Amino acid sequence: MSDATILVADDHPLFRDALKIAVIRASPSATVLEAGSVAEAADQVRGADRLDLILLDLRMPDAEGFSGLALLHAERPGTPIIVISALDAADAAVRARRYGAAGFLSKTADLNTIQAVVSEALSGRSALTALGAQTEEEAEIDDMAARIATLTPAQIKVLLGVLAGRLNKQIAHDLNISEATVKAHMTAVFRKLGVQNRTQAVIAARALGLDTAQLDV
Template sequence: MTQRTILVADDHPLFRQALKLAIGRAAPDAAVIEAGQLHEALECAAAAPRLDLVTLDLRMPGADGFSGVAQIHAERPGTPILVVSSADAVDAAHRARAYGAIGFVSKTAELAELERAVARALAGETDALPQPDAATDTPGDMAARIASLTPTEMKVLTGVMAGKLNKQIAFQLGVTEPTVKGHMTAILRKLGVLNRTQAVLAARTLDLAVEE
């Protein structure tokens, strides 16, 4: 049987150690890959021949709100993502689920709770979500549309959100400008918008607007 692989993406080394301890109890056979920034997590997700679980902090360097969840989900749509964050669970858990996460656990959780969350995620079990407040703004159809983007489309969209021109995005991705334009056309179609400005406004639903 091929050894299971788990990616731990968090910018705090001490908390990565805590997660590795929880993983060691829940899945002692698993190999653990560590990433301290979002770009490192994306590189690991793209390169790993097998990836059974990703534990992801929402507020890593390079992440814009829920963009980390959306990008990793686009890169490895079949891999469960367990968000481990200090963000408010009621709001963030629902929003993380909309972008492709399978579960959510607070960073204030005890080690045993982290262990149980890892075990559930590895088993493919989706967490029951806490009930949101009536005033909580949870994403709906647009979140599903953003989650449907391919890995390259997500990279193009995040470049557009950063105010970059097509030629700058093309240079960053190592592709031609017409290729970026083609991806942009696909993004507009999938999001159901007419231009780049509308795409950026739609993508702002990725922003994390919850209190720590």
Template sequence: MSRSILIADDHPLFRQALALAVGQVAPDATIVEAGTLVAASTAVATTTDLCLILLDLKMPGAVGFSGIALLHAERPEVPILVVSSAEGDNAADEARIFGARGFLRKDADLSVIENAIAKALDGTSSMPRSSAQVQSDLDPIRESVAGLTPMQLKVLLAVLDGQLNKQIAHSLGVSEATVKAHMTAVMRKLDVTNRTQAALVARSLGLHLRH
């Protein structure tokens, strides 16, 4: 039975290093690479036998944890293992909220990364919940963002990038009316009244991250 693993990172050398780790754990797997969030989203949508996503948070097109949210919304059944240099007080816990199965730093030993890949493929989380996790006022908002559909997330990310409805419609291949409908749904889910407020709320979810 065929299976594919997506490596999404904008650094070719680190993609190569992750490919070597995957080769040790799953030599039978086909490796798919992506250097941007758009390319990763396309790969997730078109790779039918995808069994694992290795994801860097800081990629072109991503803001905060938006990469996890978008790819998880596209394929919720496929585990996501974050391998990133991002730092934050509760980065791993927050990554879990958006759909990650595991969270590793890029400077982790190769054996640690290989072990995490093996656990993710087996369906085991390599990211035990922190006993010090404290309920945050932002948690309901994070859960709302995590509940957006793939298209709603793409529209929201385009708004964060400063694009107008016409530009968003062109890049996504839909009508402006469709973009407006998705943005209305986004604003309703985030409990805001305009796109500026929606952008501010969404951007606040990743401001604490340091790369």
């Protein structure tokens, strides 16, 4: 694709440079944006008039599990995202698809593989294989992930605060908003997710790939 705008988000400069090389090979006239954290990536996403593709490292310093992917998908739901991870490819790819990922790249992939995945995503083809049969638990998590994908960026941030055990006033301070706004977001989040108790909150955490061991249920 000519004149594409592509965001490369990875906290390791050397790997980010390798991704940029592969991106330029796939789309020589592309404008390449960079980010070293999810917060920087979100700023780039909000500031871009056009954004054709996002390459996102899951293990960013300000993200846990698939929270960064969910947040960027909420910011730009129409933009395909290629997930980059050192996690097991099959498991991570399946879980990433829940939040609209169009492709998956292992950290061990060579430049030719990265270029091919980028080219597929830019052409509108998904580089993720179809999901197989699911267990009841997987289906439940999939349903929750689909609900989370309907949240706005602000609502996802509030949800992450709730799952981290933060109080309303702490979430308000973190996000620089009022407690009343936090409560309004929480009401909307609980309505969209159908969450009414801590057990259901754990399901939401699992759908985001968060560590549930610290949640008091």
